[in-house]
Amino acid sequence: xxxxxxxxxxxxxxxxxxVGAGAAGMEQLFGLYIPWLAIAVFLVGFVxxxxxxxKSPVPFRIPTTAGQMKSHDWIRHDKYDNPATAGQTFVRMAxxxxxxxxxxxxxxxxxxxxxxxxxxxxIRYASAKWLWLFALIFHYSFLVVFIxxxxxxxxxxxxxxxxxxxxxxxxxxxxxxxxxxxxxxxLGVSLLLLRRFVVPQVRYISQPADYFPLFLILGxxxxxxxxxxxxxxDIMAVKEVTMALFSLNPAVHIEGxxxxxxxxxxxxxxxxxxxxxxxxxxxxxxxxxxxxxxxxDSRARYHRNPWNDPNVKAHSYAAYEDEFREKMIxxxxxxxxxxxEAAKTxxx
Amino acid sequence: xxxxxxxxxxxxxxxKVPQKNWMDVPPEFKPGxxxxxxxxxxLEYLNKATKGDFPHIREWxxxxxxWKLPEDWRERIKKGFRERLDKYRSFxxxxxxxxxxxxxxxxxxxxxxxxxxxNMPVLRAELLRSIYRGEFTLxxxxxxxxAGARKLEEDVVKEWFLYFYxxxxxxxxxxxxxxxxxxxxxxxxxxxxxxxxxxNINWILEPASNSNRTGNHMGIQPHAYYGMMEFxxxxxEEITGVxxxxxxxxxxxxxxxxxPSGDIFADPGTYTYMGYLMLFHEIGLDYTxxxxxxxxxxxxxFTSDRMMKKLNAKMYAEAKRLGVKYIIGGECGHMWxxxxxxxxxxxxxxxxxxxxxxxxxxxxxxxxxxxxxIHITEFTSDLMKHGKLKLDPSRxxxxxxxxxxxxxxxxxxxxxDEPRYVIQNVCNNFVEMPEDTIREKTFCCAGGxxxxxxxxxxxxxRGGIGRGNALRHVQxxxxxxxxxxxxxxxxxxxxxxxxxxxxxxxxxxxxxxxANALVMTGEKPREVDxxxxxxxxxx
Ligand code: SF4
Ligand code: SF4
Numbered sequence: 001x002x003x004x005x006x007x008x009x010x011x012x013x014x015x016x017x018x019v020g021a022g023a024a025g026m027e028q029l030f031g032l033y034i035p036w037l038a039i040a041v042f043l044v045g046f047v048x049x050x051x052x053x054x055k056s057p058v059p060f061r062i063p064t065t066a067g068q069m070k071s072h073d074w075i076r077h078d079k080y081d082n083p084a085t086a087g088q089t090f091v092r093m094a095x096x097x098x099x100x101x102x103x104x105x106x107x108x109x110x111x112x113x114x115x116x117x118x119x120x121x122x123i124r125y126a127s128a129k130w131l132w133l134f135a136l137i138f139h140y141s142f143l144v145v146f147i148x149x150x151x152x153x154x155x156x157x158x159x160x161x162x163x164x165x166x167x168x169x170x171x172x173x174x175x176x177x178x179x180x181x182x183x184x185x186x187l188g189v190s191l192l193l194l195r196r197f198v199v200p201q202v203r204y205i206s207q208p209a210d211y212f213p214l215f216l217i218l219g220x221x222x223x224x225x226x227x228x229x230x231x232x233x234d235i236m237a238v239k240e241v242t243m244a245l246f247s248l249n250p251a252v253h254i255e256g257x258x259x260x261x262x263x264x265x266x267x268x269x270x271x272x273x274x275x276x277x278x279x280x281x282x283x284x285x286x287x288x289x290x291x292x293x294x295x296x297d298s299r300a301r302y303h304r305n306p307w308n309d310p311n312v313k314a315h316s317y318a319a320y321e322d323e324f325r326e327k328m329i330x331x332x333x334x335x336x337x338x339x340x341e342a343a344k345t346x347x348x
Numbered sequence: 349x350x351x352x353x354x355x356x357x358x359x360x361x362x363x364k365v366p367q368k369n370w371m372d373v374p375p376e377f378k379p380g381x382x383x384x385x386x387x388x389x390x391l392e393y394l395n396k397a398t399k400g401d402f403p404h405i406r407e408w409x410x411x412x413x414x415w416k417l418p419e420d421w422r423e424r425i426k427k428g429f430r431e432r433l434d435k436y437r438s439f440x441x442x443x444x445x446x447x448x449x450x451x452x453x454x455x456x457x458x459x460x461x462x463x464x465x466x467n468m469p470v471l472r473a474e475l476l477r478s479i480y481r482g483e484f485t486l487x488x489x490x491x492x493x494x495a496g497a498r499k500l501e502e503d504v505v506k507e508w509f510l511y512f513y514x515x516x517x518x519x520x521x522x523x524x525x526x527x528x529x530x531x532x533x534x535x536x537x538x539x540x541x542x543x544x545x546x547x548n549i550n551w552i553l554e555p556a557s558n559s560n561r562t563g564n565h566m567g568i569q570p571h572a573y574y575g576m577m578e579f580x581x582x583x584x585e586e587i588t589g590v591x592x593x594x595x596x597x598x599x600x601x602x603x604x605x606x607x608p609s610g611d612i613f614a615d616p617g618t619y620t621y622m623g624y625l626m627l628f629h630e631i632g633l634d635y636t637x638x639x640x641x642x643x644x645x646x647x648x649x650f651t652s653d654r655m656m657k658k659l660n661a662k663m664y665a666e667a668k669r670l671g672v673k674y675i676i677g678g679e680c681g682h683m684w685x686x687x688x689x690x691x692x693x694x695x696x697x698x699x700x701x702x703x704x705x706x707x708x709x710x711x712x713x714x715x716x717x718x719x720x721x722i723h724i725t726e727f728t729s730d731l732m733k734h735g736k737l738k739l740d741p742s743r744x745x746x747x748x749x750x751x752x753x754x755x756x757x758x759x760x761x762x763x764x765d766e767p768r769y770v771i772q773n774v775c776n777n778f779v780e781m782p783e784d785t786i787r788e789k790t791f792c793c794a795g796g797x798x799x800x801x802x803x804x805x806x807x808x809x810r811g812g813i814g815r816g817n818a819l820r821h822v823q824x825x826x827x828x829x830x831x832x833x834x835x836x837x838x839x840x841x842x843x844x845x846x847x848x849x850x851x852x853x854x855x856x857x858x859x860x861x862x863a864n865a866l867v868m869t870g871e872k873p874r875e876v877d878x879x880x881x882x883x884x885x886x887x
Contacts, residue, residue: 005494049444052440053437053440053441053444054437055434056433056434056435056436056437056439056440057435057436057437058436058437058438059435059436059653059693060689060690060693061689061693062438062530062533062689062760064519064522064523064528064530064759064760065758065759065760065761065762065788066523066759066762066788067762067764067787067788068762068764068765069715069761069762069763069764070715071715071726071763071765071766072711072726072729072730072733072766074733075729075765075766075769076765078762081788082762084715096526096528100526102451102523102524102525102526102528103449103451103524103526105523105524105789106451106524107454107455107524107784107789108454109454109455109460109814111363111460114359115356115357115359115360116356117356117359118354118355118356118359119355119816119820119848119849119850119851120820121355121359121817122817122821123460123813123814123817123818125782125784125785131449131450131451135449135526199450200363200364200365201363201365201450201453201454201465201468202448202449202450202453203365204365204366204370204465204471205370205448205450205453205465205468205470205471205474206448207448207495207496208494208495208496209495209496210447210448277485277486277487279444279445279446279447279448281444281445282445282446282447282526282527285441285444285445285527286445286526286527288437288441289438289441289442289445289527289528289529290437290438290441290528291438291522291528291529291530291533292527292528296688296761296762297715298688298689298690298692298693298718298719299687299688299692299715299716299717299718299719299721300714300715300716300717300718301717301718302692302693302696302697302718303692303693304693305693305694307435308657308693308694309654309657312654312657312658312661313658313661314658314659314661314662314665315397315560315561315658315662316665317640317665317666317669320561320562320563320640321640323561324562324569324570324571327569327570327571328570328571328597328639330571331570331571331574331575332574333570333571333574333596333597333639334597334598334599
């Protein structure tokens with residue numbers, strides 16, 4: 001159900017673009033104004049969200065330690081799983097952001113045997129790197145696709161980009177040559193979607209907000225692929241639009257570009273405008289997670305909590321001794337005040 | 349009524365998910381899955397001691413239809429929610445960034461051993477997140493369920509009470525989450541919100557109140573505490589022939605030693621306690637115990653940040669009063685989470701203390717330069733490395749030992765190899781449990797975070813399956829008969845767990861094993877171990 005809602009939502013967006021930019025001829029709106037609006041929403045939304053997070057302090061250092069802490073010289077320190085310094089923490093974060101370190105750890109718990117086996121039932125853990133692999137395929141191909149698109153916004157196209165394109169079409173399948181990143185993106189999204197359909201637990205926790213971005217990105221990828229290989233689009237005309245987009249020049253006259261282009265651009269616009277309000281903000285949040293981005297050094301260095309309340313105090317020793325003085329003296333435990341002294345203070 | 353469900357019955361569960369959306373599945377309060385509410389007299393005391401942190405005191409039971417929530421309960425929760433979002437970046441970020449990838453799902457011992465989908469950490473957090481969306485995000489307000497949001501109803505509060513007291517704050521889920529989302533952190537927030545509307549459990553608040561008043565969670569008064577220590581000293585003398593010193597509440601020593609009070613009170617923790625007395629005596633440590641700060645554990649951690657700070661503040665207060673140079677902390681799990689990640693921030697800087705230096709080996713503990721508090725296994729492993737202890741590990745030869753990493757030293761500190769080094773110096777037979785169940789991936793004893801109560805036994809045994817099954821594995825494969833721990837709660841929770849899932853395995857503290865092997869100056873030929881059972885070869 002949740003998946004269907006999301007699929008319909010993405011279809012609806014496609015239809016809006018088809019009707020708007022195709023039948024109604026609102027190319028200007030779909031080619032320029034909506035993308036501008038989307039970028040504006042994205043920038044404002046993203047910055048607002050990050051500022052919102054940053055406004056809340058980090059009162060305590062709570063890294064999840066994933067290995068041996070820094071201890072005696074003769075005990076091997078797991079520097080990057082349990083960092084003690086800022087530098088080591090940086091490496092931990094880099095491993096997390098670039099290589100998805102935590103997902104790489106993934107295991108699956110399996111139960112073998114029947115209830116009748118009682119204590120001899122077997123619970124085993126198997127390495128489960130599928131999610132890690134799918135995520136890696138998805139994110140990296142998305143990154144390459146994203147970078148590749150900069151050729152549309154830059155004139156002349158930098159040689160690094162050309163090199164990337166060259167590498168990306170290295171296999172030389174079809175004409176024009178297939179971008180492996182595009183295919184990998186579509187594959188990655190499909191695998192992630194499939195996982196949500198197939199694994200019952202994951203299906204159970206999935207919400208429309210989980211399917212929607214996947215369908216949306218799939219739509220983006222498919223419309224892009226469609227444009228390049230089948231609905232051949234005049235790339236020069238497209239570049240005119242994208243350059244206008246980038247130079248904030250509304251005067252350009254859009255003409256002679258197939259409708260698929262507008263579908264593609266509209267879906268992308270929806271995606272970036274939606275991003276700051278969705279779980280896709282994990283791309284920013286991952287950097288701010290206090291269980292990952294802090295060194296495990298709070299025994300060595302003082303860390304201040306801005307809202308630490310000085311009025312929260314221990315039940316005082318004096319009050320404690322007052323309550324138990326007699327018994328303490330009787331047991332031979334040292335006290336601050338003798339019974340006479342205490343009686344005197346009380347009398348005052 | 350004692351709980352006596354056999355493993356064969358307990359195992360009749362599977363990982364199938366219900367047809368219904370989880371939001372439509374109401375919470376069910378079955379016996380053995382929830383803890384008793386806090387007693388009004390306990391709450392009265394705490395509310396007074398904290399000037400109002402425990403409002404809305406009343407008699408109630410979770411199985412009641414009407415929980416007698418305060419009239420303005422919605423406003424209290426919303427306000428409390430907002431305040432905590434503004435106080436904790438962790439909370440705010442964790443409310444926003446979960447992608448529901450499910451990597452955390454089968455990492456929780458309660459899910460593995462029970463199959464209830466709301467024990468998947470991701471859904472546990474969604475219980476709170478759905479309200480966050482419904483109350484604090486525009487999309488949630490407009491789209492409702494389509495945006496994963498729902499309304500704050502009484503059933504939600506009930507569900508929170510059930511599932512946030514079915515989380516032991518063990519952080520195993522956090523290890524596997526790509527964004528480090530820590531359900532323990534979310535559980536802490538939820539429990540604080542529940543306090544605002546008068547829903548809490550006795551097994552946490554009674555110990556908290558005892559700790560506040562008597563200095564330890566067992567409620568042992570100073571003279572009785574001292575009496576128990578003297579009693580132990582007599583036992584030690586009987587076993588070893590050595591009369592150990594027993595300094596309590598004394599000023600002018602170098603070191604203050606603090607350990608959980610559970611170990612003075614109940615077996616097998618008492619043997620570990622005796623182990624400390626023997627070790628410190630043998631090396632001639634210039635130290636003292638304290639009855640005022642006679643609790644290492646901190647039930648405030650399971651209550652609220654304010655309660656945690658209040659209870660923890662005694663340690664520095666006492667160190668200052670007694671004029672010591674630094675503190676050594678005993679074997680305990682969550683105690684070390686507090687000491688490592690919270691103490692200095694809450695009650696420091698401890699500028700009246702010094703960087704710990706071992707008086708025996710001269711080792712400076714730079715990693716504790718700020719808190720001036722070191723873990724007993726850091727201290728003991730250093731003694732052993734320098735060959736300062738005379739040890740006879742053959743006295744533990746009847747034991748095939750494995751080691752249970754407690755959640756907090758593992759995932760909130762990283763104290764992994766120190767205890768292993770200590771054990772391997774005093775035991776000849778040591779084996780590890782399967783690697784996915786130890787070190788940072790260790791499984792909870794399923795009684796942490798204040799849930800080690802008898803009325804919760806069913807969930808404890810379910811959650812205990814991770815540790816229990818790994819233990820069973822090495823019991824059969826390697827003949828393991830001894831489970832060593834560095835946690836006082838473990839010493840209370842693991843014996844029934846081992847008895848249930850790996851019958852025949854006994855639970856030991858690491859310093860009990862140390863004391864068995866420790867050759868003391870002037871001791872008589874030892875015939876029995878600390879449990880007064882014959883040593884190997886003496887049967
Ligand atoms: S692993 Fe993290 S992101 Fe994935 S479902 Fe669990 S909490 Fe959410
Ligand atoms: S902290 Fe531990 S008990 Fe709580 S949800 Fe995570 S794995 Fe389960």
